[in-house]
Amino acid sequence: MTTLADVLSQRSEESPDGLAVIDNGRSFTNRELYERVLRNNAELEEQGLAEGSTVLLQMSNSVATWVHLHSLIAKKCRIVPCASGLNDAERSAMRAQLTIHAELDAARLQLWEHYNTSCDTAEQDEACMYHFTSGSTDRPKICVRTIRQLMAEGASYVQTLRMTEADVVALALPLYHSYAFGFAFMGGVMSGAAVVLLDKFTPRQLIKELARHQATIVPLVPIMARSLSKLYLAEPVDLSFVRIMMVGAGPVTEELHQEIAGKYNVSISCNYGSTETGGIVSRLGSTRYRSAGKPMSGVRLSILNEHGEETAPFEEGHIWISSDSVMTGYLHEDEQPFNAEGYMPMGDLGFVDHEGYLFITGRTKAIANIGGKKVNPSVVVQRLLAYEKVEDAHVFARKKENGEDMLVAHVVPRFELTVQELIQYARTTMQDHQIPASIKLVGHIQRNEMGKIVKETVMG
Secondary structure, eight states: OOOHHHHHHHHHHHOTTSEEEEETTEEEEHHHHHHHHHHHHHHHHHTTOOTTOEEEEEEOSSHHHHHHHHHHHHTTOEEEEEESSOOHHHHHHHHHHSOOOEEEOSSOEEEOTTOOGGGGOSOOSSOEEEEEEOTTTTSOEEEEEEHHHHHHHHHHHHHHHTOOTTOEEEEOSOTTSHHHIIIIIIHHHHHTOEEEEOSSOOHHHHHHHHHHHTOSEEEEOHHHHHHHHHOOOSSOOOOTTOOEEEEESSOOOHHHHHHHHHHHSOOEEEEEEETTTEEEEEEOSOSOTTEEEEEOTTOEEEEEOTTSOBOOTTOOEEEEEEOTTSOSEETTOSSOOOOTTSOEEEEEEEEEOTTOOEEEEEETTTOEEETTEEEOHHHHHHHHHTSTTEEEEEEEEEEOTTSOEEEEEEEEESSSOOHHHHHHHHHHHSOGGGSOSEEEEOSOOOBOTTSOBOHHHHHO
């Protein structure tokens, strides 16, 4: 099997002067990157890091992290990715679930007190990533994906997006997130594309870096795309040299698509996936704005009804997928989510049309039972967002004292708005059982840096 080290070595031999990584304005060629990785391998060896260790890696968007990743993968380590600047509470929470042998950041390696050379006796034939995820249950789990599976995800991006050495990927997403890692790190290494690492996201800085490096591929999340769409510009900015601006980890509305196209002369694509599976569905250039797209290269998609039977086109069912990029499973969990055919449930409802485009209609777990009628909170959110006075909204089900479901809505007004006015609007666009029983007007809805809602702040 070809390893990531093989890919790096081959790139160094065949295209030594080709750009690999650009960090804070400094460029590193394939040969320079390879030599840095070799030196880092030796340094980690001298410091006593054994093969197969479980390493907590504080990741920044930097060439130092890029090099560490290659070194840890070469040493068949179990990598636990996290943000740089990890605090003690976060570190303790991770250590409560994992035996971690060492911690590594851009500057130093720390071998923890209980570390010894026998810690690598557990057999494994390749490195893997331990990603913490809530899965579809909101209970923290540890998702195990081998480097072979992650390389399969990278190859899928390369084939689906037709990535080549001529591409330049601009990465403002945090590298420790699975979407950024699979797309930019694995996709970049597998294709030979140069990757521009940005240590933080601001709309103006991203635009500046895109133009400076003539970036051709840009992975984003919805909150970043919305920031770009709202940015004041004294004059139009032409980003037509960007051939793929891909938004993952959330839907792309027709309105957002049109705003970006009108402002920057670039079309938005979208990506659907999860920590457990990597990217699995992409929509490239289609005007089916409500669709997540078609399965990426190597991905098999199945829509099953309640009886486990394949549905017909346009018939809603549960989304199941199979791919070489899908995780091995959840660590320390007796029950794994795969069915007999090896497919994994995404926890989403959806359907496909006659041309194979996937349309996501809601979360399996989020469906509320209101007076015996099923309500999809995401449908209610879309109806609320269609109102010109609503800037943002989140709708979820909560149990009443009698055990029945009720819908709760948190709404951020764009203009002056009252709850009664919002209810009156809702009555014109929703059925009675879809109208939230509780509506709270709030200043903002807290989201993490990937644009996902921080559930503890709205459901606690």
